Amino acid sequence: MTEVENGCANGTSTPENKDSDSSGLDSILLRIGQFGKFQIRSYGLIIPPMIFNAYLMCVYIFLTGSVVHRCRVPECDGPNSTYDEPWTEFSIPTMKSSGDLDKCNRFVPYNRSSDMCFADNYDQNSKEGCGIDFIFRDKELYISNDFDIYCLDEWKLSLVGTVSVAGQLVGSPLGGLFSDRFGRRSMVAIGGFTSAVFGIIRSFSPSYYMFLILGFLENVGSGIIYATLFIIGVELVSHRARVLSCSILPMFFSVGEILLAIIAKSVPNWRWILRIGYTPALAHIALIWLLPESVRWLLSRGDEKKAAEVLRNAAKMNKRKVSEATIEKLILENRYKLEKENLTTQFPITKAFKTFPWRIINCSICWFSNVLVYHGLNLNSVLLGGNKYDSFMYLALVEIPAYGLLSLTLNRIGRRFSLFGCLLICGICLGTTIFISKEFYVLQLSLFLVGKMAITISFQCLYFYTSEIFPTNCRNGLLSLCSMFGRIGSMVAPQTVLLAKFNESAPAILFSICALVAGFLALLFPETTDVILPSTVDEAGEIGHKMLDVKDKQGAS
Template identity: 45%
Template sequence: CAPNDISPLDSIERTVTTTSLKRFTFPKTNTRAFQLGWLDRFQWLEYSVSRDAAYCFVCRQFDVVGTKELAFKVNGFSKWKRALEKNAGFVKHEQAVTHKSAMISWDERKTRTANNNGISELVSNTVLQKRRFYMKTMIEILIFLITNEVAIRGSWDIENHKEDYVFRNLFEFEISHNKELRKCAEFMSKNETYLSPDIQNELIWTIAKITQMKRRFHDNTDILIAISDANDLCYEKLKPLQKINIKLPPKEELLVAETYMERKKAAFEEERKKNNNDGFLTRFKLLEELYVLIRAKDNEAAAGSGVYATAFILAVELMQPNKRVIGGTIIACNYTLGEIVLGLIAMFVPNYRTLLHITYTPLLLIISYFWIIPESIRWLLVKGRKAEAVTVILKAVKMNKIILSVQTMDKLRYIEDIKVLKEPRSEINKRYAITEVFKSRILLIRLANCCLCWITNAFVYYGLSLNSVTLAGDKYTNFILVCTAEIPGYIITIFVLNKFGRKYSLCASMLLCGTACLASEYVPVGQPVLRLIMFLIGKCTITVSFTVLYVLTTEMYPTNLRNSLVCVCSMIGRIGSMAAPQTPLLGEYMAALPLILFGGLSIISGLLSLMFPETLNTILPDTVKEAEDIGKNNQRN
């Protein structure tokens, strides 16, 4: 028989798939010894160290019974000097009929084995998918019962206490109504139903352990288990999907603006109610999938954006032209303070349900705004509601303890003599549809450029905030630092807007942002502080740009279309908000790609912003004609 240091005859399954032998160190120059290169040249060759002889693997495994050749089967070949001769040794054996027959048998065995492995793998995958779907449904029901603190099972005596066996009843109900699950249940054998109390205890324990691991390693106390039909779904990969749903384009902004005919106060209150309701609804969602669907369906982004845009316009219209910058900056600063507070709360409250509860509760206090905030005086005058406008003015006089002159009081008594507007009254009271923009070539080009600028600003602004967690260090601290960098941007805005104007301030801030984003990629790897500084400069300058853009957009359009067009720009700008959460995924393909994208778009949009008219110290236009003339006559107060 063959020596024990070559493949045994009963190991066909192993040797069919693995023909290479254990390699030893052989002499390289001694021609009377076995050479290592022979094993690579003759794949069927085996070598016995103990006998110093060569054997043929395929002939020992598949040779025809009764063959008289014993050299390569039993005795071994050791005439190394003649090993490579044509009429002797390895070459002669390779040409033998019996060896060729054995090689054919070996190839057939390998083919059959490969086919069997493929069939087995296919069957295993089918079984695995059915079992995974079956287990997925079980886990979802368990999570539902655990989250709602419902008793999962009653007694071990299932037949006598079926009404107490909540989990089993729910699962059987799901089987009866889900065809795919019913097929899986029919496929499962009786000992694979996983419905016994012991199995349930084990599943609950497993869920609890996963929850503890999430809390320990990911600062998250939620139950986050998701099993797809083919692969486990990584929760981190689900986050961008949530964000793109949450950031769906808020079309309701435009509808609100048109429905309320530019009534800022009423629109603000309605948007506030919707935002508050949606927030509390999402507070009580049980599963991540439901959370995403509810937020996408309710379009919470529309409500939140509608509140901000309407409040901003209302505040700007209440101010004098030389005070608009300070007023807009104060509003924007409060937005940043809200981001910082959110980061601090998230640092100590990792549970997203509790976080929603905390962040949406203060919105209840905003109900009082309906009685506190006055309606826009300009809008009231445009609509001919003079008495209400006078009431708002007198209320402001009383609150500020100002004594009006006799001339001013006379003007208030005869307010119809006030030449607030230069157009005829019929033109002023005319209600514009948003389609009026398409009749004006100037406003249409301005709106298209404005929408592009909004997309870029939203994309870069939110993109830098979201990519802050990819920086070295604590993700919460980085987020708070990036948000804090906005405050210097607002302070800078106050000075540059009134000194250099809206158009040039917007252009310069976007160019600086693009330069900082691109330059941060050339910072050496060992300089994380310098990279963070460049990152913060980019966030600071895009903050300046966004603030200027809000003011500029508000000042470019007529009163009857102002809210609608600002909301259109904000709505289109949400394309950038939707794309921003996906930018961290681009880093998987190229680490520098997100910042290159931010920098390139900022520079392009900054150059295009030079096409906007300058609105510094101009009177807010009330008609389409006045809006078209902005930048030509540059009316001054």
């Protein structure tokens, strides 16, 4: 049997897996079948939570959207006036950057009588605010016009996104600890159910601050869902199918984003957007009884009896046979592995910081930039010209082929140049949109979509890359450190919407610079394609140096 791939990273053999449970377990999974009835049923149960997780993580983009409005002109507007009226040409200023009507100001009239609606009555050099006396363009109800958040108070809209990500920042490490302690299945079921409950309660919020607090609690519960689902999907199959699993499962995250855009477009009411999307998610709790627990987790906890039972059920469902002797051998190997790990476990992160500090710093910068640009593009998609719902949907659609292209890109041109190339393309595309007028909406949107596809590939590539440049004995700790900086990037992303209030090109300029800087920094990483994953800090420090030595010897010969 071939040696085992570590996670989703690659198909290369890794010595660290030889002595692990995966050599025996993967052999059994191959005999049971890669995508038999058991796996299909299990994937069918984890796909809906993945769709819901996308809905939950992105819903605030629409809930906090700034509705299009203008000042009411008392001298001209009546009870039935609409947003577009002929007198707005001389009574409402226009914004130089976009040509749209000013949302918060109107020209000062010389005479405020109701019958003085003509151009000469307005001082074109003097403006005044209009409080909350507005006329709206669309029949939308979001927290902006429900809680009277306009103009100088619009920072409160961006704060919702930051608080939501802060909730995920709190929930992720807690969820990781609980997942290792109580199991993958339980955490997805409880996390999804509690998020749905808080989300439904939030739809009845009578005030902005109640909405904000419930949003934080909701995202504490959701912070564990994506990573745990990803792990469950990977652990369902052997090493031969993990790359495929890693490519397929995230596609349904994009499906969730598309579903969100369709519902928000069909029902532009923030309260019903929450109720429609979150009510079905209450069914998460049923996963405790329907979804089989991860065999790998059961083995890691020493619960061999339940692990053996899951394997027997899987074999029966797939109409395959696995001998009791094979299962018994797996159990014995697992016991040996657990005893060995208990004797040799160490925490060499301090040595890693001394051996390759710049690699860790570089990785943290790349995580921050990737997450900032990825989430920033989703948030700012509603600022593009055209229909904001369609723009968001297009950005979600391009993620699906991006996940499919990922494995081809990684294997053909390597990790380092894949990461560099995708970030470079993203930076150039976003930078080019700065010089394109909104009149050329199709061209602007096309560049935006190419940039989104590139950053999606880059983001997933970074997941793989991070697992390959750090050693086994401190890989999880260093990955958590780098991803923490990514979370900071996702907390900053909602604030980029405020930049557009001062200059509509500012978010694109920021994203372009971040992508380009991270892209060139990616060239400083060592290449890891076809390199055996390092087990120790010393082996990780030698990555790249050994490849140079091999090339030098080949050149000399």
